[in-house]
Amino acid sequence: MSGPTGPARPDETPETITGGGGGVGSGQPEGVPGTDGDGPPGQRRSGLRDPQRAVRGLGAGTLALEALVLLLAIQPIRVVGGDLGGPALAAVVTLAVLAALLAGLMRRPWAWQAGTVLQGLLLLSGLLHWALFALGVIFALVWAYALHVRRVILG
Numbered sequence: 001m002s003g004p005t006g007p008a009r010p011d012e013t014p015e016t017i018t019g020g021g022g023g024v025g026s027g028q029p030e031g032v033p034g035t036d037g038d039g040p041p042g043q044r045r046s047g048l049r050d051p052q053r054a055v056r057g058l059g060a061g062t063l064a065l066e067a068l069v070l071l072l073a074i075q076p077i078r079v080v081g082g083d084l085g086g087p088a089l090a091a092v093v094t095l096a097v098l099a100a101l102l103a104g105l106m107r108r109p110w111a112w113q114a115g116t117v118l119q120g121l122l123l124l125s126g127l128l129h130w131a132l133f134a135l136g137v138i139f140a141l142v143w144a145y146a147l148h149v150r151r152v153i154l155g
Helices: 014-018 051-072 073-078 086-102 111-127 128-155
Strands: none
Touching: 051 073, 051 086, 051 111, 051 128, 073 086, 073 128, 086 111, 086 128, 111 128
């Protein structure tokens, strides 16, 4: 409870005592710009300590997973999907190395665009083998979702 001069506990504010401030049951949805009182008005809070770092981690994780899947997919493609020729094998290894390098370079401002180009190159490698096109579609969708999350968090 609060005393005559203010809140009795440091974590108790007038908003938590009276139910104001945009919480559940207050009539204002949480996360609406300008309702939480923290930060500049009109700016959405993500709830993350360092949103830039979180988004970079998402991009790096996505690219690292893509590199791993590409390398692990070589043998199953050769066994199930027919002949995986030299050019297709070289394309898979090159794309996996590029994805791994880009995962380490996500601090650079151009890395997100380079990741998008990488997805296009993987789709184009589908001309060498149909399974590469299937992987390209899957990872293009995953990358599109990562870009969507980046846009939502960073604005």
